[in-house]
Amino acid sequence: MRRAFTLIELLVVIAIIAILAAILFPVFAQARRAAKVTASISNLKQNANSLMLYANDYDDTQVLVATTGRAGSFWTYSGIPYEPWSWLLRDYTRNTGLIMQDPTTSPETNTSCSADLANRPDLMNQIRMVCTQYAYAYTVHSPSMAAYPYFVAKPVAVTNIAEPSKTVLMVTKRARLGLLDYIQPSGGLWMANLAQPPFCNTSGLTAQPAPYNSYCFIEHRWGLNPGWATNVAPKTWEEGRETGGTALRAMGKGIVVMADTSVKAYRPEYIAKGTNWRKGIAASSVVMTNPEDYMWDLK
Numbered sequence: 629m630r631r632a633f634t635l636i637e638l639l640v641v642i643a644i645i646a647i648l649a650a651i652l653f654p655v656f657a658q659a660r661r662a663a664k665v666t667a668s669i670s671n672l673k674q675n676a677n678s679l680m681l682y683a684n685d686y687d688d689t690q691v692l693v694a695t696t697g698r699a700g701s702f703w704t705y706s707g708i709p710y711e712p713w714s715w716l717l718r719d720y721t722r723n724t725g726l727i728m729q730d731p732t733t734s735p736e737t738n739t740s741c742s743a744d745l746a747n748r749p750d751l752m753n754q755i756r757m758v759c760t761q762y763a764y765a766y767t768v769h770s771p772s773m774a775a776y777p778y779f780v781a782k783p784v785a786v787t788n789i790a791e792p793s794k795t796v797l798m799v800t801k802r803a804r805l806g807l808l809d810y811i812q813p814s815g816g817l818w819m820a821n822l823a824q825p826p827f828c829n830t831s832g833l834t835a836q837p838a839p840y841n842s843y844c845f846i847e848h849r850w851g852l853n854p855g856w857a858t859n860v861a862p863k864t865w866e867e868g869r870e871t872g873g874t875a876l877r878a879m880g881k882g883i884v885v886m887a888d889t890s891v892k893a894y895r896p897e898y899i900a901k902g903t904n905w906r907k908g909i910a911a912s913s914v915v916m917t918n919p920e921d922y923m924w925d926l927k
Contacts, residue, residue, distance in 0.1 A: 665877075674721065678717045682717055689784070691713045691764075695781075712760075714760040725757045730762065730875070763873070770782070770783040793886050799874045827924070850874075870896075874899065881895050
């Protein structure tokens, strides 16, 4: 006589499969996330190399935070031709917009920059070059005093960076995905692809000596209640709610490129070291505690 499985035996097998699935699915999800983090690190490494190639062609000078007024520019800001740093690197990144997108989040769409581009999906590559999801530490490498409608930028020489391995160059940035860009109303500096240092002093300048001090927009600095409008601020901790928009999508870490082009994911406490920043601190309470450890200046 042939013996069939009993109901109890079938239920036991199903329960075992369910337990294995519950154990393995998070592992698979974590593996997929880790693969995306690796891809993001690769993109940032290529961007850092592009910055170095740019510097080689421009007398060892870092890329401008932005330039305005050049006829024929792809993008305009309030009617003024405008080219951010990411667009200035297009010849060194093989003109591909995807290298400016972070695989750990959704890529920007043709409506991310402006509703004017809603019917221009044919410009997707150019749009993603401008709407980058990586941010340039411009207060260190291309300090800019906004003088609307133009900018007074003072890009530094690569050789002026005393400790390249300890100086932030780029970080992962909050994805816009339909949200507004960061705008400084009185200055006009477009903030969507710029990294905010953890500390700004009360005058709105970084702790660097002239002429390398620059606007770093106190209302966007790290901490709680930084002054963002609710339709502009990152909505979540992962997207940079308390870290100036520095995204923590690498499993609670932000991916950072140093000025020597080394790339690694760090916890926000490390990125903000040299200050008293911690999760939950008020933005107005962030101060410098150890300038030697701070990674957002020329040293």
